[in-house]
Structure formats: C-alpha cells, structure tokens
Amino acid sequence: MTDARSFIDVSADTARPATRDVILDAAERVVSRDGSGRLTIDAVVRESGFSKGGVLYNFPSKQALIEGMVSRLILQARTDCEAALDGAQLSGENPVAALIRAILAFKHANRDVAMALLAAAAESPELLDPVREMMARIREDVISRAPDPIMARIALLAADGLHLGDILGLDMITPDEQAAVEARLVQLVSEPAPR
Amino acid sequence: MTDARSFIDVSADTARPATRDVILDAAERVVSRDGSGRLTIDAVVRESGFSKGGVLYNFPSKQALIEGMVSRLILQARTDCEAALDGAQLSGENPVAALIRAILAFKHANRDVAMALLAAAAESPELLDPVREMMARIREDVISRAPDPIMARIALLAADGLHLGDILGLDMITPDEQAAVEARLVQLVSEPAPR
DNA sequence: GCATCTATACCGTCTGGTCGGTTTTTATCT
C-alpha cells in the first residue's frame, strides 16, 4: 500500500516539514540503541515526540514504517554511489576505487540509516528484497569495471563485513586499523590481477 | 559432542540429554525462516514439538534460550578453529590459511547455528558480548601469525561479510564465485606483504 | 525418589492497530 512516490517526493517537494524523516530518524535511533526487537510503534512514538496517531498517519503499519526505513537506506546509498561515480569522472580517478571509497564512507555517515537492515530482517525477511537488488546492482557495477574482478569482489565483501559487523554491534576494528584496511582495499582494487 | 549447557549453567553434572539441542535447533529454524522478531517461546514450542512446560524447564526464560543459542555458536566455532589449527600442524599447512579456510567453511556447515547472532542482537545487544570476545580472539590469533597482517584483516572481514550477509538473508554470491573468492583469500593470506 | 517431561489454565503486560475527534494548512471565493 505504501507507494514509493511519497518517499522520493520528500526531498523534491517544497519545504513541508519532513515529518516522515523525523519519525524514521527516531526509529533508527531505537534500533541502534535498544536492538531491533525493541522497535515498537510506541517506542517510536516516545522517541519522535509525535503521537501514536501521528506516527500511524504517516506510516499506516509497522511494516510500512520499516519499508520506509529501507526505502531511505536505498535512496541514500544510490545517491552516494552516483555522486562518487560523478566525482571520479570529473577528477579522472579510478571509478572502482571511488566506489569502494564511497561504500566504506557510508558506514561513518549513515550508520543509523543502515539500521533498517536489522529492523527489516527482524520483522519479515522479504522486506530486504529491495536491498538485495540494490546491492547486486552495485556489485555488478563495481566488478564489471574492475581490473581484477575477484579482488573487487573481495573488497566489496570486506566492506560489507565492516558494515554488517558494525550494525550488529560486533565492533571488529579500531579506527586506525580501519584506515589502513581502507587504504589497502582501494589500492588492491585499482591494480590488475597478478600473474 | 560436548555439553553446551556447561557454558551457561554452573551445574554441569551429568551428560544432558539431547533435548536442549532439539529445542535450540527449533529456535534456529524459527529465526532462519521467520526472522528474529518472530522468535517467541510459543513458536519454539510449536517448532520443537515439546510442550511449553518442557521448553521452559530446559530454558527458564527467553533470554536463557538465546544465551543457549549463543553458547552453542561459540562452542562450535571454537571447536572448528582448534581442529583446523591441529590439522594444519599435522599436515604442515600454513596455519593462517587453514584458519581462514575453517572460518569460511563454517558458513556452509553452521548457517542455522549462526542465527543466534540475529536472535541475540534483537533481544538484547549485550548478549553478543561473548561473541565479540571470541571473534577478537580468533582475529588476534590469525593476524599475529599472518605474513601480511592487513591482508589477513581484510580476509577476515571478507569472511565476516559472507557470514553476516548470509545470516541476514542478503545472498551476495553464487557458490562458484565463492569458491574463487575463497581460493584467492587463502592465497592472499599466505603471501608476505608486497614491496 | 528424583529428574524430565506433558498438558493446560491462567495472569499482567505489551503490542499493533482502530477510531472519533481536534488542530493546522491549503485552496477558493469575494
């Protein structure tokens, strides 16, 4: 029932108060702080400051709310990737390296947005279908441009490992270790396959 | 097969019947099929075939049940890793490569067991503390033996990406692609750092 | 006799969702 139109409209429309985004922010905070199992409508009501009626007016069901979280996640990821590709084309940088860099940067900038993954996996796994699709597209895009496809796949997997581990709360790496890993990944992905 | 209860229960007296494992299996199936949010005691009762009293006799609370899942996951992972190290020592194989191989093999053999991660993250994130600890120990172990520590870290992250993506239901790779990635990871992790 | 269950009834709380009503914005007409 929830159409994707309203989600895309929010950014393109006039300066109407982005209530939906405020609610989604609150939902992400709840998942991030308390775990996906504690994402209840009442918790979002408390966290957002809106009333229950208001929340359910914008998202007619809990499933719709999570669909909204997933939609925003996908929109953000797509935007970031396209921006990275545009930037690479302008600066003449290796596009694969630029994409890997963007994917890695996503973790720092959009940790809470990615909590949609946990919420969706908990509520009903098929809500992750659009995420699967998006990830597949990005993966194809990166691998098809990469000088060393298997290495590109490994880099993507490592980036996913960082993301998902962070989302699940398994802190697996210190910031400076991560910086070294990221630099190495960007380098590896720019080189042709050895031998 | 050792007793999993001893990890959560101080009274590890006699060899426990397999009932607990049957219940844990059922819980994992529920999470795997329906999502962590649908892991309820009643669902486990239905899935396991035991009565509610029987389930709650073996796991006095939902939290205890999830702790049981986590304990079994950790026990299994540790067993696998130690077996891999022993095997490497006997065959003279590179221990780091053997560990990476074991970690990757874990995905195929123990997918359902790893559903404990989702269940724990949903119920209460601190239940993941022992998992964090175990992963840190394995990581240290691998990295300290690796000829190229950053590469080892990348390989571990890629393996985690595979695992976690699989657990969350984001199927990210086909079996033959994964075979190629695994071979390459094992190779990369055995070589010294370039230049 | 103790441990391990089955079976069922029950309780207080939480949860998703509904509903009628109120406020705020927007469109329309003069």
Next chain:
DNA sequence: AGATAAAAACCGACCAGACGGTATAGATGC
C-alpha cells in the same frame, strides 16, 4: 486582504490479541 470550507496532519483513548512467564497436576523412566 479576509472569510471560509475542505483537506491534510495530528492526537490520544481504547481494544483484541500476542507475549513472557507462572502454576499446577500428572505421566514416564532410571
């Protein structure tokens, strides 16, 4: 511009069911 009507946005009390957990009485087997 000001009045006004309609639509959109929001509120909060309420409900039916699900949930985690308790309690009880009895069966089975070592």
